[in-house]
Amino acid sequence: MAPVVSVGTSSEDVAARVGHHVIKHQDIAIAESGVFRIAVSGGSMGKVLKKALVDDKQIAPLVKWDKWEVYFSDERLVPLDHPESNYGLLKQNVLDHVPKVVVHPIDVSLLTGKEGELAGADEAKDQEIADKYAELLPKDGKLDLLLLGCGPDGHTCSLFPGHPLLEEKSKLVALIRDSPKPPPRRISVTFPLLAKATSLAFIAEGEGKAPTLKKIFEEGDTSLPSKLVSDLVGPEVVWFVNEPAVKGVKL
Numbered sequence: 180m181a182p183v184v185s186v187g188t189s190s191e192d193v194a195a196r197v198g199h200h201v202i203k204h205q206d207i208a209i210a211e212s213g214v215f216r217i218a219v220s221g222g223s224m225g226k227v228l229k230k231a232l233v234d235d236k237q238i239a240p241l242v243k244w245d246k247w248e249v250y251f252s253d254e255r256l257v258p259l260d261h262p263e264s265n266y267g268l269l270k271q272n273v274l275d276h277v278p279k280v281v282v283h284p285i286d287v288s289l290l291t292g293k294e295g296e297l298a299g300a301d302e303a304k305d306q307e308i309a310d311k312y313a314e315l316l317p318k319d320g321k322l323d324l325l326l327l328g329c330g331p332d333g334h335t336c337s338l339f340p341g342h343p344l345l346e347e348k349s350k351l352v353a354l355i356r357d358s359p360k361p362p363p364r365r366i367s368v369t370f371p372l373l374a375k376a377t378s379l380a381f382i383a384e385g386e387g388k389a390p391t392l393k394k395i396f397e398e399g400d401t402s403l404p405s406k407l408v409s410d411l412v413g414p415e416v417v418w419f420v421n422e423p424a425v426k427g428v429k430l
């Protein structure tokens with residue numbers, strides 16, 4: 180099925196659209212399994228989720244935090260209170276403002292080296308962080324919803340254009356030690372995990388996204404990981420964008 184594009188008129192409107200989408204999937208998942216398994220990304224995601232799930236007075240009461248299980252679509256190998264930590268971003272924007280939630284951060288007891296940098300870091304320990312993260316996933320690897328970003332280079336999660344990780348066929352979570360965007364050491368979910376999900380939602384705001392969205396929606400540039408993820412046939416795929424992000428883009 181072709182991806183759906185939902186265009187918001189303001190950042191509050193985009194956040195509200197995202198919020199309603201999250202609640203829809205939350206309710207379906209809880210009705211089916213009693214738990215809602217969601218993965219979130221970094222970048223501006225924390226701020227959008229705060230607007231949607233904490234500050235929006237209509238949506239906030241609908242969130243069943245005690246039924247949530249939160250994962251990260253990618254994470255930098257840094258301490259949880261480091262400014263580059265995606266967990267840290269979510270904590271500061273959302274977790275600190277809501278009732279207790281089950282969250283799965285990386286196992287920071289296995290961190291070596293310095294703040295995501297390569298020098299002095301132990302590759303075997305990094306691999307263990309990725310492998311242990313995969314073990315936290317549900318047995319069938321199926322998440323209900325992943326909220327994804329889209330970088331200017333078309334990356335999503337820590338899946339970068341031209342990177343061998345795009346070819347991963349079996350692991351659900353992989354280690355990356357040469358991320359072109361710093362810090363170099365990260366873990367990321369892979370295509371096999373993304374393909375199993377019930378729903379994938381991209382959030383892309385601002386005029387800086389327009390050239391990338393043009394490549395995805397008009398030019399069909401399959402060198403962009405976001406385009407490849409957007410084209411996955413199993414999951415429902417929705418793009419939440421604002422008007423500047425799609426200005427001049429034929430949808």
Ligand SMILES: O=C(O)[C@H](O)[C@@H](O)[C@H](O)[C@H](O)COP(=O)(O)O
Binds near residue numbers: 334335337382
């Ligand atoms: O780890 C990363 O490299 C970022 O978290 C990345 O995945 C982010 O989602 C995109 O770069 C979009 O960022 P924005 O949402 O800030 O545009």
